[in-house]
Amino acid sequence: xxxxxxxxxxxxxxxxxxxxxxxxxxxxxxxxxxxxxxxxxxxxxxxxxxxxxxxxxxxxxxxxxxxxxxxxxxxxxxxxxxxxxxxxxxxxxxxxxxxxxxxxxxxxxxxxxx
Amino acid sequence: xxxxxxxxxxxxxxxxxxxxxxxxxxxxxxxxxxxxxxxxxxxxxxxxxxxxxxxxxxxxxxxxxxxxxxxxxxxxxxxxxxxxxxxxxxxxxxxxxxxxxxxxxxxxxxxxxxxx
Numbered sequence: 001x002x003x004x005x006x007x008x009x010x011x012x013x014x015x016x017x018x019x020x021x022x023x024x025x026x027x028x029x030x031x032x033x034x035x036x037x038x039x040x041x042x043x044x045x046x047x048x049x050x051x052x053x054x055x056x057x058x059x060x061x062x063x064x065x066x067x068x069x070x071x072x073x074x075x076x077x078x079x080x081x082x083x084x085x086x087x088x089x090x091x092x093x094x095x096x097x098x099x100x101x102x103x104x105x106x107x108x109x110x111x112x113x114x
Numbered sequence: 115x116x117x118x119x120x121x122x123x124x125x126x127x128x129x130x131x132x133x134x135x136x137x138x139x140x141x142x143x144x145x146x147x148x149x150x151x152x153x154x155x156x157x158x159x160x161x162x163x164x165x166x167x168x169x170x171x172x173x174x175x176x177x178x179x180x181x182x183x184x185x186x187x188x189x190x191x192x193x194x195x196x197x198x199x200x201x202x203x204x205x206x207x208x209x210x211x212x213x214x215x216x217x218x219x220x221x222x223x224x225x226x227x228x229x230x
Contacts, residue, residue, distance in 0.1 A: 004156070035219070045157075045204060045221035091156050100145065100164060100211050101172060102219065104156030 003027075004092050004105035013082045013112050020067070021077040021108045023092035029053075032096035034075040036066065039107070040088040048090075051075060082112045117141045120205050120222035127195040127229045135190040135225050137205030143220075145208045146188040150174065150201040151224075157204060163188055164211065195229045202226050 003026040013019045025034065036048040051059040051066045059066040067076040075094075079086055092105040121136045139146065147162035149172075159172030163182040177199060179191040188207075192199060205222040 006156075037221075043202065043224045043226075045206075045224075047218055047220075050218075093156070095211075100147075100162050100170070101159050102147070102157075102206075104149075104158070106154060106156050 004094055004103055006092055006105035006108050008108050010109035010111065013086075013110060015084060015112055015114050016081050018078060018080045019082055019086075019110060021079075021090050021092075021110070023075045023077065023105060025073050025075065025092075025094050027073070027094070027096060029096040032094055034066070034068070035093040035095075035102070036064070036075075036077045037091045037093060037104075038086075038088045039091060040085075045091075049077070053096075079110075082110075084112050084114065086110060087112045118205055118207050118220050118222040120203075120225050122225060123223065124226045125228070127192070127227065129195060129197060129229060131195050133192050133195065135192075135203055135205075135227070137188045137190065137207075137222060138186050139188075139207040139220070140186065141207065141209075141220070142185060143207040143209050144185065145211055146182065147172070147206045148178070148180065148188070148190045149204045149206065150199075151204065152201050160190065160203075192227075197229045200227060200229045 005024045032053045034051045038046040049061045049064045063080045065078045089107045091107045095102045118139045144165045148160040149157035151157050161180040163169045203225045208219040
């Protein structure tokens with residue numbers, strides 16, 4: 001079974017600084033996908049970034065980048081130049097090819113302060 | 115949101131009542147799923163469907179039924195509501211199974227359900 005671990009306590013980040021959110025995963029499969037979602041206080045789930053297990057380059061999407069370390073089974077999200085609108089819960093999730101289930105971690109709370 | 119519509123957004127039920135949460139998408143997605151989110155938890159998969167007429171159980175299926183008669187719709191039925199089913203429910207859809215590269219999963223805005 002897949003397992004996603006997000007253990008950081010809530011984080012306060014200064015505006016314009018970078019923040020790294022930790023995510024480790026446990027799987028015996030070789031082919032899988034990793035996702036990060038943002039959930040603001042309004043409640044919707046917003047897709048941020050995707051990393052495939054066979055992707056050689058770390059994924060990037062604007063200010064979001066994924067620090068993928070396959071051997072360590074970690075997929076940390078880096079948000080550069082934090083903005084007030086980045087205040088939200090952030091969820092790491094994974095699935096593997098051929099499986100129709102998306103497994104989520106418990107989330108990281110980020111509060112950006114001016 | 116990107117074409118996934120959930121109704122109702124808020125609902126209060128009495129223990130033992132039944133109800134249906136509606137989910138519709140207009141993107142011709144084959145894969146649809148229902149999740150629940152409880153405080154301090156990530157989303158947990160209830161049921162999913164890989165196409166019309168095909169459904170399967172997720173991680174926490176007890177107390178819920180689903181059907182998929184059309185590609186567009188994937189309703190979630192609570193048969194006899196219990197306080198333990200108080201939660202936020204999310205419907206999601208994607209073109210194909212989530213594990214495929216670049217296959218974006220779109221979520222609805224959530225349905226807040228309270229069972230008293």
